[in-house]
Each structure stands twice: as structure tokens, then as C-alpha cells.
Amino acid sequence: MKKLFLFTCLFSVLQLQSQNKQILYDFADLPQTLLLNPAIEPSYKFHVGLPFLSGISSNIGSSNFKLTDIFANDGRSINDKISSIINSISSRDFGTINTQIEIINAGFRLRDNYYINFGFYQEIDAIGYFPRDLLVFFNEGNATNLNRPFSASHIRYKFDYLGVLHAGISKIINDKLSVGGRLKIYSSSINLQSNNNTGTFTTVNGQNSIYRHIFSNVNINLLTSGLIEDNEFVDDAKSIIKNTFFGSNSNVGLGFDFGLNYKISDQLQFSASLLDVGFITYKNNVKNTRIRGDHIFEGVEFEYDANSNLDYWGQIDQAFKDQLPNTEDEVAYTSFRPVKLNAALKYSFGEKRRLLCYNEVYKDYYENAIGAQLFSVSRPLTTQLALTLFYEKELIKNTWAKLTYTVDDFSYTNISFGFSTQVSKFNFYIMADNLLEFSNLSAANSLSFQLGFNLLFN
Amino acid sequence: MKFFRILFITSALIFNSCAEDLDFDQVNDYVLRPIYTSALTSFTLLPAQLFDSNGVQQNSITDITNFEVFTDDFVKDNIVKIDFYSEIKNDFDRAVTINIDFLDRNNNVVYSFTPIQVQSKELDFTYLEEIAIASNPTLSETFKIRVEAVLENTGTQMNPNSTEEFEFKSAITVYIEADF
Numbered sequence: 001m002k003k004l005f006l007f008t009c010l011f012s013v014l015q016l017q018s019q020n021k022q023i024l025y026d027f028a029d030l031p032q033t034l035l036l037n038p039a040i041e042p043s044y045k046f047h048v049g050l051p052f053l054s055g056i057s058s059n060i061g062s063s064n065f066k067l068t069d070i071f072a073n074d075g076r077s078i079n080d081k082i083s084s085i086i087n088s089i090s091s092r093d094f095g096t097i098n099t100q101i102e103i104i105n106a107g108f109r110l111r112d113n114y115y116i117n118f119g120f121y122q123e124i125d126a127i128g129y130f131p132r133d134l135l136v137f138f139n140e141g142n143a144t145n146l147n148r149p150f151s152a153s154h155i156r157y158k159f160d161y162l163g164v165l166h167a168g169i170s171k172i173i174n175d176k177l178s179v180g181g182r183l184k185i186y187s188s189s190i191n192l193q194s195n196n197n198t199g200t201f202t203t204v205n206g207q208n209s210i211y212r213h214i215f216s217n218v219n220i221n222l223l224t225s226g227l228i229e230d231n232e233f234v235d236d237a238k239s240i241i242k243n244t245f246f247g248s249n250s251n252v253g254l255g256f257d258f259g260l261n262y263k264i265s266d267q268l269q270f271s272a273s274l275l276d277v278g279f280i281t282y283k284n285n286v287k288n289t290r291i292r293g294d295h296i297f298e299g300v301e302f303e304y305d306a307n308s309n310l311d312y313w314g315q316i317d318q319a320f321k322d323q324l325p326n327t328e329d330e331v332a333y334t335s336f337r338p339v340k341l342n343a344a345l346k347y348s349f350g351e352k353r354r355l356l357c358y359n360e361v362y363k364d365y366y367e368n369a370i371g372a373q374l375f376s377v378s379r380p381l382t383t384q385l386a387l388t389l390f391y392e393k394e395l396i397k398n399t400w401a402k403l404t405y406t407v408d409d410f411s412y413t414n415i416s417f418g419f420s421t422q423v424s425k426f427n428f429y430i431m432a433d434n435l436l437e438f439s440n441l442s443a444a445n446s447l448s449f450q451l452g453f454n455l456l457f458n
Numbered sequence: 459m460k461f462f463r464i465l466f467i468t469s470a471l472i473f474n475s476c477a478e479d480l481d482f483d484q485v486n487d488y489v490l491r492p493i494y495t496s497a498l499t500s501f502t503l504l505p506a507q508l509f510d511s512n513g514v515q516q517n518s519i520t521d522i523t524n525f526e527v528f529t530d531d532f533v534k535d536n537i538v539k540i541d542f543y544s545e546i547k548n549d550f551d552r553a554v555t556i557n558i559d560f561l562d563r564n565n566n567v568v569y570s571f572t573p574i575q576v577q578s579k580e581l582d583f584t585y586l587e588e589i590a591i592a593s594n595p596t597l598s599e600t601f602k603i604r605v606e607a608v609l610e611n612t613g614t615q616m617n618p619n620s621t622e623e624f625e626f627k628s629a630i631t632v633y634i635e636a637d638f
Contacts, residue, residue: 071480078484141492143631209497210629299497302521313524
């Protein structure tokens, strides 16, 4: 049963895709690299990804916490383990899941200088920071935490489930430079987000009562779209999926990718891209909850006035409603997509080889390449960074391998491996990261792998 | 053949991973044990408040409030213990006894505290009563709190113009034990 659970976890992970695709970036001329940098110049005439199978990949990660921390069979009490995790995490630690499944992906060469490509993919993107104060409040309560402010600013998360229709073009400007761009139209089905909250709850010793409970500068906004319709949770899977395909209740947005690829010399190349510069406006099935205000609660103060029959509890309830109102609204809101930046410096060396690309055009390349890549993604709290060193080699004709070492928020020891091969027109690629953790996947802070099938035509 | 050897090694590397045997059933052993504390009731009495419109001293006064915390299902189902704590300052010229009752919706007493007797001029009196819910299961039906202050009958009336005060403050601490 446990193995089944784990397998299910891993399988669900299989459908997820890393935000940072350090192995896939500019690797082996794969069509999927165009989604990471629209300026990468493919060497084929046209390509078709196998529908639903051209881009299956996975990423799940959690900084400063892993499955074994809680579920290891080590004889320690789970209560102790959870308390120790809560004490060790900070509100800057987070968990992420990113899913992208390519439904279609195709492209073709337009004249010799342009490569046009387009497709549609579905994406689930979620990040949740650990609301440390909230966890402490629920795990320990306030009795042992007098004078400690519990902060609402730790409530910080974002979840998106959307479809992305995209079309891109890469253009060879000259022998050295190629540029590319991509237009994306987003169709969001579900969005949940909360960020920039303020406010504290503190219990202190009181003057007129034993304790004062102080709610200070509270401003909490919980925004949702696509989750609640007519005050009921939307539980119709068909309609949820349909809205990622521009269904009637979808929320539409617009975005762009930009890229460039510059050959500094015959062997040295610089490339960079900016992805998902865009936004989505959420108008349909919006339900927002907001709590704002300041309030001090000091218990019930009896007046012992025989002439009045005071409803003390009613007064307390009303004071909370007046001073700390909890309101709901359907106000539309706009959310920016997490912008990703890729940059890479690649040095090719070794045996020089020649590839027949298209229309009698040949491309020279080297057997090996080394280099460095930088990745960053804008997140609600900070920008997350990852630095990768890589070595890439053509093992035999049309069969490539890439080994990477990445330092990021999750670990300093992430070694990844990718493999791509082409037999006739048929291309297959597979990649996995965190190889050092493969001896014990449960102890990994993050896991990802990617695989797919394409047909490439010269 | 080299191609197949490479494919084999790659596949072996990627698919031949292991995972430490995790015990997800441990979740069933997890018990949430928060302890919440809150100010409960407080009051300050001056002698004048104890005299009726005819100038006759009342020897006891009572006030009552709803206390709807236990109507929350999570609290009601998972509460295991409460601590009632009070701090009292009696500057009156006589002893005062405080009677506290927890009542249900229909004003039936579900728990009566031991009467708290505070001697005259006792300015730093504290009182703690710990109540296990297992021994007092009806306590979770509490919907109202009634607090009565009873003056010692000394045979003489207090001075209604006196500024001597009787101060009462109380807090409740709720112990929760909830399965995951």
C-alpha cells in the first residue's frame, strides 16, 4: 500500500515539469528547447510532437523539508518530527509543483531564415510558502506563546491551472545572431492566490483583564477565480478542464517570450530568454475574501447593572464584525505570470562534425560542449535563482547526453542527466535530476524528470 | 550495439532508483495538541453598585454572559481539559465569595466551580481550577457563564461612598487533542 502511495506520488510527479529545465535548455536540438528560448535555431525542416507525449515532465520541490523528515521509519514520534520541522523551517521556505503537458507541438521552416512553431500545453503551477506562524498557532496554540506576534504575512501562496496557446518564430539575423519571440494566450481555469498580507495577533498580559488579545493592522486578501460558482465549489472536472481550452468561464490573458542566441566565436555562444512576460485578468467565478482592521479583545467585562440586561457576547461579536470585518466580493483582479529568465554561455570543443539540416544546408558543430546556465523565476516573495554547469556530448550520431550540476534553493548537490536520441525521424528524450538522491528518492528535496517523443524531418 | 549499451545504461540509471521505506501510517499517530488561552470575564465593583434604589445593600449580585466557544465542533469534539484561572483583589471590609457556574443553552448547570472565598483586604488572591473533560463530559455543553459575588454578612452595611474596590479577572485555558 505504501509503495502504491509512493508510486502514485511519483507518477503524479511524472506529469509535472520543472520550472528550471536546466537539462532541456538548448539541448540536442529538441523542439521543446524552443519553449525555453524562442531564438534557438533548429536544424530540421519541420517537426511534430507526438500529441500528449511530446513533453511529459515533472518537478516537485520543497526547500528545507523532505518526505523522510516526517515519514521515515525511524522510531521517533511523528509529533516530535513535525514540531522539529516547524521549528526549523522559516516563512521563506516553500513547496512548489509545476506541471506542463504538451497537447500539441509542431513547427516548420519558412524560407531558410525563419522557423515557426506553435502548440498548446496545459500547466499547473503552484507555490506555497510555509505559513510558519500559522502552523505554530495551530500546533502549539497561544498559551505557550504569550507576547509572540503571529503574523498573517506568512500566508503567501499561488496556484494556477491553465492552458496556453502559443505561436513563436525564430529568425536568423546573420551568421552570429538569431532572435525569437513567442505570443502566448492564456486560458486560466482556476487561480487561488494570497500575497502581501499584513497583520499580527498577539496575546499579552492585560491590565483590566488577565490577557489582552491584540489584532493589529490586519489586511488579509484571499483571492480565488474558477473555484466557486453561485456560492458552491465547482466540482465538475469536465468544466474545469474545458476552461483551460478557452471554455465559457475561462479567464484570458496575454504573454510573450523573447530570446536571443549570439555566437561570440565559432566555439563560444551566448543565449538568453525571458519567458511568460504576461498577465491574466480574472473575471469569471471570482470570489475574494478579505479581513481588515484592528481590534483588541479582553474578554467579557461584567457591569453588574441590575437596570440593564446587556448581551455581552453579542457586543463582543459585533465589535469583531465592526472592527475586523470579514467581507466577500467578486471584484476582478489581474495577476502577472511568473517571469522566467534563462541565460547560458556555451563553449563547444572536440571533434568538428557536420549535419545536413534542410535544403542542402549544412550545420557544423562540435562533439562536446561545456558551459554555465543561469535561471531565475519571479515568485511572490523573492526571485528564485539556479546556477547550472553542464557538459554535453554527442555519444554517437544523433544521440546526445548532457550532465549538469545545479545549485538552487533546494540543494547544492543536484546532478542531472539527459539523453536524447533520434532513429530515422523518430526522436526520444529523457531527463532526470537529483541523481545523487536516486538511491533514496524519499530523501530528496526536489525531483523532476522529463521525457517526450517527436518526429523530426530534414 | 553501442547505441543499445548507452540506452541500457541510461535507462538503468533513471529507472533503477530506490526509495526509503516510508511509513505513511504514522499520520494516524499524529495528535494535534495546541493550548489556547483567553481572557474570560472581569469586573470591578464599588460598594455603591451593591445598593439598590432604596439604599439597601444587596448581599449578592449576579451577572451572566453567553460563552459560545464550545459550540464550535472542533473545540467541542477535541477538548480534553480546561484550566480556569482568576486573580482577585478584595479591598472591601468583608469577605467576598465568588460562585461560578457553567450553564448549557437551557440554563442547566453543567459545571459548578468550588466557591472562591476571598478574605477582606486580600489583594493578591489567585485561584486555579483544572478540569478534565473525561471526568466532566457535560462541560463541553457550556453555553453560558454565570458569576455571582456574595458578600459576607457582617451585620453592618458597607459605606456606599467608599472607593474601596473588588476586582475580579479570569482567564480560561483550553487543551485540545485532535487526531490528524
